[in-house]
Amino acid sequence: MSDTASPRTRSAAWLTLPSLLLFAVMLLTPLSLTLMLSFNEYDAARGATGGFTLSHYAAIVSDGYYLEIFLRTLRIGLITTLLCVVIGVPEAYILSRMAAPWRSVFLMIVLTPLLVSVVVRTFGWSMLLGIEGPVNMLFQAIGIGKTRMLYTEGAVITALVHVMLPFMVIPVWTALQKLDPQVEQAALSFGASRLTAIVRVVLPQIMPGILSGGLIVFGLAASSFAIPGLLGGRRLKMVATTVYDQYLHELNWPMGAAIAVILLIANLIVMLTCHRVVERQYRRRLG
Amino acid sequence: MPRNGSFAILFNTLVVMFMLAPLVIVCLVAFTPENTLSLPGWTWSLRWFRKVFEHPDFVTSFINSLWLATVSASLAVGLAVPASLAITRGNFPGRQALEGLFLSPLVIPHLVLGVALLQMFARIGATGSFVWLALAHVVVITPYAMRLLIAAMTGYDRSVEHAALSLGASRLTVFRRITLPMILPGVSGGWLLCFINSFDEVTMSIFITAPSTITLPVKMYMYATESIDPMMAAVSALIVGLTAATALLLDRIYGLDRVLVGQR
Numbered sequence: 001m002s003d004t005a006s007p008r009t010r011s012a013a014w015l016t017l018p019s020l021l022l023f024a025v026m027l028l029t030p031l032s033l034t035l036m037l038s039f040n041e042y043d044a045a046r047g048a049t050g051g052f053t054l055s056h057y058a059a060i061v062s063d064g065y066y067l068e069i070f071l072r073t074l075r076i077g078l079i080t081t082l083l084c085v086v087i088g089v090p091e092a093y094i095l096s097r098m099a100a101p102w103r104s105v106f107l108m109i110v111l112t113p114l115l116v117s118v119v120v121r122t123f124g125w126s127m128l129l130g131i132e133g134p135v136n137m138l139f140q141a142i143g144i145g146k147t148r149m150l151y152t153e154g155a156v157i158t159a160l161v162h163v164m165l166p167f168m169v170i171p172v173w174t175a176l177q178k179l180d181p182q183v184e185q186a187a188l189s190f191g192a193s194r195l196t197a198i199v200r201v202v203l204p205q206i207m208p209g210i211l212s213g214g215l216i217v218f219g220l221a222a223s224s225f226a227i228p229g230l231l232g233g234r235r236l237k238m239v240a241t242t243v244y245d246q247y248l249h250e251l252n253w254p255m256g257a258a259i260a261v262i263l264l265i266a267n268l269i270v271m272l273t274c275h276r277v278v279e280r281q282y283r284r285r286l287g
Numbered sequence: 288m289p290r291n292g293s294f295a296i297l298f299n300t301l302v303v304m305f306m307l308a309p310l311v312i313v314c315l316v317a318f319t320p321e322n323t324l325s326l327p328g329w330t331w332s333l334r335w336f337r338k339v340f341e342h343p344d345f346v347t348s349f350i351n352s353l354w355l356a357t358v359s360a361s362l363a364v365g366l367a368v369p370a371s372l373a374i375t376r377g378n379f380p381g382r383q384a385l386e387g388l389f390l391s392p393l394v395i396p397h398l399v400l401g402v403a404l405l406q407m408f409a410r411i412g413a414t415g416s417f418v419w420l421a422l423a424h425v426v427v428i429t430p431y432a433m434r435l436l437i438a439a440m441t442g443y444d445r446s447v448e449h450a451a452l453s454l455g456a457s458r459l460t461v462f463r464r465i466t467l468p469m470i471l472p473g474v475s476g477g478w479l480l481c482f483i484n485s486f487d488e489v490t491m492s493i494f495i496t497a498p499s500t501i502t503l504p505v506k507m508y509m510y511a512t513e514s515i516d517p518m519m520a521a522v523s524a525l526i527v528g529l530t531a532a533t534a535l536l537l538d539r540i541y542g543l544d545r546v547l548v549g550q551r
Contacts, residue, residue, distance in 0.1 A: 030407040134312065
C-alpha cells in the first residue's frame, strides 16, 4: 500500500459506482424500510397502518413471551460460544503442533464442512440424534437408555457448535501461526510444566484470537435460523425463528420488524467489538 | 518440533469424528433400500437417488439454484473487480467507508436482510422475480469476492504496470494484459467462493423466493419441516458430493487454506 510512486487517482472513484448503486437499492433502502416499519401501528384486521408507535419495542421488553425468547437465544448463544472455546482452542493448538502433511489434512477436515449447506448438516444431526439414530444406539449399548434428543436445546446447541466451530478454530489458528514456538520451548527448558507454559505463555498471546472468534460465534449463533427451525421444533423458538413466524404466520410485520431491528443492532455491536479487538491487536504488533 | 501426546491425538480424533459424523451419515443413509431413515445393511440401493431425479420439485429447484449461483457469482465478481481496483488503487475520500459498506453483508444477519427485502419486494411488485432474487444474492456474496480480490490486488509487485504505462500503454490495455492475468487466481477463486455461498444460501432466500424461483436449500428446508424420508438424505449426499468437487477445484485454483483461513 505504500508505493507512493503509483499514479493514484481521484477519478478511480467512479469504478465503485455500480456496486454503490446496488448496495443503495438492495441493502440500505430495504433496511431503512424495515426500521420505519418497526415504528408502524399494527391492526389485526388492516395490517400495518401509517401511525407512529413505540408499542412493538415496548412489548418486547415487557411481554414475558418475547423476553423468554430473547433470554433463550442469549443462553443458547453463550453456551454454544463456551463450547466452541473449550473444543476449538485446544483443537487449534493441537493442529498447530502436528507434523507437516497431517497438519493441513486435519485443518481442512475441520474447516471444509463450512462449505456444505447448513440445511444438509442440520439434517445430518437430526438423523444422528433421532430416537432410532446412532447416538441413541450408543447410549443403549453403554446402558444410558433411549433419550429423546430432537426438539431440545441440547440438539440445537450440538448442531450450532458443529456449524460454528470453524469460526473459532480459524482466528485461534491464525494467532498461533504468528507465535514463536521458541518462547514456549524456553519456558519449558526453564523448568515450567507443560500446563504452566500453555497458561502463562501461549494463552495470553492467543487471547485476542479467542476473543474475536468467540464474538463471531456468538453473533452467528444468536442470529441462526435454519438450525433452531429444523431441530427446535415449534415450541423451542429463538429470535430468528420468531421473526419468521411474525412475518409469515402471524402476519404482524411491524412486530417482526422491531425484533429484526433489535437483532441487527445487537449483532452489529458484537461484530464491531470483534473488529476493534482485531484492529487493536494489529496496531500493537506494529507499534 | 514439539509432539502431541496421546491425549491430544485422542482429542483430535474425537473432534474430527464430530465434524464428519453428520456428513457421513447422510451419505450412508442415502443408499438405504428401506422406506425409513436407516443405515443400509448388506444391500445398498440407488432407489432414493432415482426418486430425487423423478421428483419434479427437486429437479426444478436444483436447476434454479445452479442458475442463480452462476448468474449472481458472475455479477458479484463483475462488480467487485472494478470496485476493489478503485479501493486499492484510488485515492479519494471515503474509500474506507465504501470498503466497510461492501463488506457489511458479512455482519448483517441474513434473516434481517430477508425480511427487509420481502417488504421492499412486496411494495415494488418484485416478488417471484428471478432478477431481483439474483441481485439480492449478489449483495450477500460480494464481500467474499471482494476480500479475495483486495488481497490479490495488494499482494503483488506493481512495477510491471508502471513500466507498461510509462511505455505508452493505455489504462485498459494495462488492465487487460497485465493486471487481470496477475489477479486471475483471485477472480476465479472469488467466483467459486461466491458460487458456493449463493448455492448454499437459505435464510435470506426463504423470504424472497416464490414457487417459480425456489432454490434447492429452501426446498429442502420446507421438505424437512413437513416430512422426512431417505430422499432428503439422497439430495443431501448429492450436495455433499457437489460441494466436495467445488472445494477440490477451489483448492487447485486458489488454495483452500487461503480461502478459508484468509491472509488478513
